[in-house]
Amino acid sequence: MEEKTLKARLLNEHTIRVQAPSLQPENRPWCLVVVAGPQIGARFELDDAAIIGREGEVDIRLGEPSVSRRHCHVFRKRGGYWVTDLGATNPTRVNGMQVKASPLLEGDLLTVGDLMLKLLGPKSPENAMVAALHDQATKDQLTGLANRRYFRAEMEKAFSAARGLGEVGLVVLDVDHFKHINDRFGHPAGDRVLAAVGGVLRRHAPPPALPGRIGGEEFAVLLPGHGKERAVKVAETLREALQAQTLDEQGEPIPVTASFGVTCLEPGDAAADELYSRADGALYEAKRAGRNRVLFVTAEGAA
Numbered sequence: 001m002e003e004k005t006l007k008a009r010l011l012n013e014h015t016i017r018v019q020a021p022s023l024q025p026e027n028r029p030w031c032l033v034v035v036a037g038p039q040i041g042a043r044f045e046l047d048d049a050a051i052i053g054r055e056g057e058v059d060i061r062l063g064e065p066s067v068s069r070r071h072c073h074v075f076r077k078r079g080g081y082w083v084t085d086l087g088a089t090n091p092t093r094v095n096g097m098q099v100k101a102s103p104l105l106e107g108d109l110l111t112v113g114d115l116m117l118k119l120l121g122p123k124s125p126e127n128a129m130v131a132a133l134h135d136q137a138t139k140d141q142l143t144g145l146a147n148r149r150y151f152r153a154e155m156e157k158a159f160s161a162a163r164g165l166g167e168v169g170l171v172v173l174d175v176d177h178f179k180h181i182n183d184r185f186g187h188p189a190g191d192r193v194l195a196a197v198g199g200v201l202r203r204h205a206p207p208p209a210l211p212g213r214i215g216g217e218e219f220a221v222l223l224p225g226h227g228k229e230r231a232v233k234v235a236e237t238l239r240e241a242l243q244a245q246t247l248d249e250q251g252e253p254i255p256v257t258a259s260f261g262v263t264c265l266e267p268g269d270a271a272a273d274e275l276y277s278r279a280d281g282a283l284y285e286a287k288r289a290g291r292n293r294v295l296f297v298t299a300e301g302a303a
């Protein structure tokens with residue numbers, strides 16, 4: 001074959017490979033992604049306008065001391081985005097330049113306190129990478145549920161958003177006698193049980209409920225907008241669905257049950273951790289009382 005023709009063919013084959021579907025840019029909403037500083041990898045979707053700030057009634061809450069309470073305002077204008085500084089102590093910067101008001105174009109770098117955020121458009125080729133990194137940072141690999149760190153962060157957010165007034169329910173559950181399952185059926189079978197628990201939680205606790213794997217065989221479900229009755233109902237549904245599962249190892253059924261502790265946000269709760277400890281205490285009592293049951297507690301004790 002003539003050298004020129006061979007080169008052309010190789011080039012052609014190479015071109016075909018480069019155009020594989022996985023490399024097509026994904027179509028997502030406009031977003032700001034933290035590319036440097038604290039919270040690296042965090043991704044915030046943008047609507048028409050968003051106030052970025054440290055705390056309180058802002059749309060993108062960064063919670064860092066270097067960020068002012070109300071730091072800057074990002075908004076849509078003439079088909080693109082603009083940013084205006086809101087008198088921040090550490091002035092807002094775009095591509096390193098201090099700005100009062102400035103257009104914000106795709107790929108621009110926005111400095112807010114110690115954080116640097118990049119504006120990504122719907123077809124940015126970086127969307128797939130950002131989504132993959134976000135998944136790695138926030139998901140438990142075995143079950144696909146929220147990991148401990150992400151679950152805790154979302155619990156903090158729900159706690160701040162409710163400010164002791166809104167309803168937030170929390171369910172903490174732990175597979176019963178899981179050590180026995182591992183010992184009897186083997187570690188891989190134990191892993192399959194955990195993955196199946198993840199599946200049940202996903203199916204029976206749909207958004208805005210957030211199911212997570214906190215560690216080992218302990219799971220939790222955050223229930224924004226749920227008071228006692230609804231939170232207990234979710235826990236009972238999960239308990240029954242887990243018990244009804246038919247898992248087996250080489251034909252031998254693997255019995256799976258779990259114990260549940262449930263609580264709800266109360267006006268006296270000073271931190272999200274208090275909510276978690278309370279539900280965890282109820283879970284411990286559910287175990288002591290014989291397992292495979294749901295126990296609800298208030299700050300005063302079992303209810």
Ligand SMILES: Nc1nc2c(ncn2[C@@H]2O[C@H](COP(=O)(O)OP(=O)(O)OP(=O)(O)O)[C@@H](O)[C@H]2O)c(=O)[nH]1
Pocket residue numbers: 174175176177178179180182186187188189190191194215216217287291
């Ligand atoms: N297969 C598997 N086992 C795990 C994993 N993480 C933790 N474990 C095991 O889970 C078991 C937990 O056992 P225990 O804490 O004694 O609890 P338990 O047997 O469920 O007893 P109760 O909670 O009192 O009902 C330990 O044997 C751990 O090794 C995991 O990712 N996969």
